[in-house]
Each structure stands twice: as structure tokens, then as C-alpha cells.
């Protein structure tokens with residue numbers, strides 16, 4: 001099957017030009033001015049952007065958490081992703097304490113196969129416990145294309161790893177060409193603040209914010225950076241929300257450390273006034289870290305522009321308001337932490353970042369596709385528009401307005417965090433490996449066509465870092 005995309009404005013992390021793009025099967029085979037071939041399908045992209053498919057390296061589908069599970073499975077979650085111009089997601093198998101890494105990975109492969117994803121899916125491994133020689137399993141993970149860990153410095157007695165485990169994991173990651181992702185919040189401080197708040201009768205969702213201060217995040221970011229420096233291993237701070245934390249990352253990068261960080265749309269678009277919403281509505285914004293005071297948003301946008309923030313992921317972690325969020329109606333600490341976002345990332349970043357002049361179109365592509373591909377071992381198969389790359393392509397109409405609403409959402413979650421927000425710019429056609437999976441907001445891809453994607457080892461990205469690994473095509 002040959003598809004020809006005619007006359008669009010091709011935008012990569014570095015280029016911006018008008019050309020035709022020819023796809024044969026799953027792959028881009030030619031990019032040139034005015035390609036004249038017989039194609040099975042021709043898409044007129046005149047006046048639209050032709051972007052590499054989004055890579056969302058931080059989603060939680062079927063994640064067990066706080067006695068429940070995120071409402072999107074790999075079917076609904078990946079279908080929802082296509083609507084937002086995302087063609088690859090990376091999810092997180094979660095090692096239950098006492099269980100092996102390989103055993104955990106096998107279990108998640110079972111879930112993925114059962115759910116039939118619509119787009120390509122990779123895995124990071126959440127590590128909770130490295131006792132009993134579990135480190136020996138690390139090389140096998142890399143062989144299976146799982147080349148990153150996530151560890152938690154918060155959620156005591158469930159996900160939180162101690163410093164010894166974090167340091168061991170970072171050392172093993174460094175030795176095996178992996179990247180360690182850190183959930184950086186000081187869990188001890190947060191636990192004390194939560195206990196005190198509850199003892200004072202402060203049980204509503206607004207206290208989620210007051211018990212997770214920005215300084216508790218910044219302290220943990222600083223600590224994670226120091227541990228990674230000692231381990232001589234690269235580190236990636238997830239869902240960074242606060243300007244103090246960003247300053248630590250910027251300092252580390254300036255000192256030459258392989259330190260990276262992501263933020264998420266919820267920190268760029270919401271401030272802590274959401275916690276004043278009445279009638280338990282604030283529970284919709286109980287994600288971790290919480291939304292911060294307004295001034296942090298400008299710092300985060302500046303951090304994106306300056307490359308101290310390398311990626312905008314979604315941390316899509318959807319729990320229904322009607323039943324799951326209500327588990328914490330009498331006690332905010334029992335509200336499952338997380339919010340939806342998998343299908344609005346591109347539109348939000350375009351509308352709030354590019355249209356306002358905060359970032360360029362090239363930078364938008366970089367943070368949503370190219371850099372995640374490079375950091376997480378997918379480049380150049382994914383993350384760019386180039387001959388030989390997978391034909392994961394988004395045709396995006398920058399003028400097309402849409403109002404974000406639960407009524408048109410594909411995710412199974414029962415609310416839209418951005419309800420009623422109008423954005424300018426929408427994907428019109430989304431292709432995953434050459435197949436149209438979403439057209440004019442309607443998901444048309446087949447469940448089960450997505451594949452598990454084995455990722456190569458981490459490619460260092462600071463200037464002068466030797467590139468020692470190449471992508472493996474599975």
C-alpha cells in the first residue's frame with residue numbers, strides 16, 4: 001500500500017519546509033518536492049503541518065494504584081492517544097515488592113497482548129525492590145527492549161524505594177545503558193504533613209496540595225541528581241512541576257551532568273486555584289505532584305524553551321470521578337492520584353506554547369516526539385520524518401479549532417480536566433506505520449495492530465557524549 005501526502009509543511013525538530021511524503025507499507029520512502037507516482041491513497045496536506053507522530057513516554061494504562069486500577073486499558077488508552085496525535089506510548093510494568101523483574105515484565109506482556117493496542121507500546125520497569133539478587137535480571141530486561149527504570153521517592157509503604165535501592169538501580173542502569181526515571185518528592189515529609197492534616201480534620205481534596213509542597217519536590221530532585229551523579233548514570237526527572245526543581249536540573253545540566261526532566265500539560269495549564277473548586281470537584285486535579293501556584297507556569301515554559309525541560313509527557317493516569325476518585329471522599333489521601341491527558345497533549349502545547357510564541361514549532365516537535373525518541377531508544381525509527389523511518393505521521397491543521405470536552409473524548413474516563421477549553425489547531429489525519437488510525441477526530445484504527453516495541457539503549461544527548469548504541473529493529 002502506497003500513500004502520498006501532498007504539499008504539507010514538513011516540520012521536524014530542526015527543519016521546516018514544504019514537500020510531499022511518500023509512504024510504502026509502514027515506512028517513509030521518499031520526501032521531495034512534487035513526487036509523481038501512482039499511490040493507493042493521496043492525502044492533500046496543503047496548508048497543514050506534517051509532523052512526526054507524538055511519543056508519550058509517560059502513561060499509565062491498567063496501572064494498579066491505591067486499591068484500584070487506571071480506567072484505560074491498552075485498547076482504550078492507545079485509541080485515545082491516536083486522537084491526540086500520539087503514535088507511540090511507553091507504559092510502566094510495576095514490580096510488586098518481593099517479585100522478580102522478568103516475572104513482572106512477563107505479566108505486562110500478557111496484559112498488552114490481551115488488550116490489543118492500536119499503536120506501538122514500549123515499557124519502562126517500575127522498580128520497588130532489588131533484594132535477593134534481582135539486579136541479575138537487569139541485563140535480560142535490556143535484551144527484551146526495556147531500557148529504562150522508574151523509581152519512586154514518595155508513596156511510603158507502597159511504591160517508595162529506599163536510597164539504597166535507588167542508588168543500586170541507578171548504578172545498574174548506568175552500567176547497562178539504561179535511563180533511570182525518578183518520581184522525585186520527599187515521601188517522608190509528605191507522610192508527616194498528610195498525617196498532621198488528617199489529625200486536624202483537614203480531609204478534603206484541597207489538602208492534597210498543601211501536603212505536597214514544591215520544596216519537598218525540589219529537595220528530592222536535588223537528591224536524585226546527586227545520587228545519579230555519584231552513580232555516574234543518566235537520570236530523568238518525571239513530572240517536574242516547580243521552578244525550584246527546575247533550577248536544580250538546570251544547574252546539573254550546566255555542570256555537565258546527563259540530567260533530563262519532563263513536565264506535563266497539567267503543570268503548564270492549571271494552577272493551585274483548582275483545589276478551591278467546590279463539591280469534591282478538586283479531586284479531578286488530585287495528581288502528583290499537585291498543580292502549583294501560577295508563577296511556576298512561566299518558569300516551566302521558559303525551561304522548555306531553554307531545553308532544561310526536555311520533554312512534555314502526559315502522565316496519563318485516569319481514574320473515574322464517579323466512583324474511583326470518590327474512594328477518598330472522606331480522606332484526601334485515599335483519592336487515587338492521577339489525571340487524564342493522553343489525547344490533548346499536542347493541541348494544548350500547540351495552543352498554549354506555539355501560538356503564544358513561547359516555543360517554536362520545531363521545539364514543539366522536539367519535546368513531543370524527537371527528544372523522547374532519542375532518550376528512550378526509538379530514534380531514528382521514530383521521532384522524525386525521514387526516509388527509512390516508520391510512517392508515524394500527524395497531519396495537523398493549525399487553524400482548526402476544537403473545544404476539549406468529555407463528550408468527544410475517547411478515553412474511558414468520565415471527565416475532561418480541560419472541559420470547555422477551546423484550542424486552535426487539531427490533528428486531521430494520524431498515521432501509525434502507514435495506516436490511518438484517526439481521521440478528523442474519529443478513531444478508525446484496528447485494535448490489535450499496535451506492537452510491543454523493543455527499545456535500544458539510552459543515547460546520551462549532551463554535546464560531546466559518545467553515541468555508542470544504535471536502534472534495533474524488532
Ligand code: URP
Nearest residue numbers: 183287288315317337338
Ligand atoms: O498522580 C500521578 N502522577 N499518578 C501516577 C503515578 C505517578 O506518580 O506517576
Ligand code: ZN
Nearest residue numbers: 183238239288
Ligand atoms: Zn510519578
Ligand code: ZN
Nearest residue numbers: 058060315317
Ligand atoms: Zn506517572
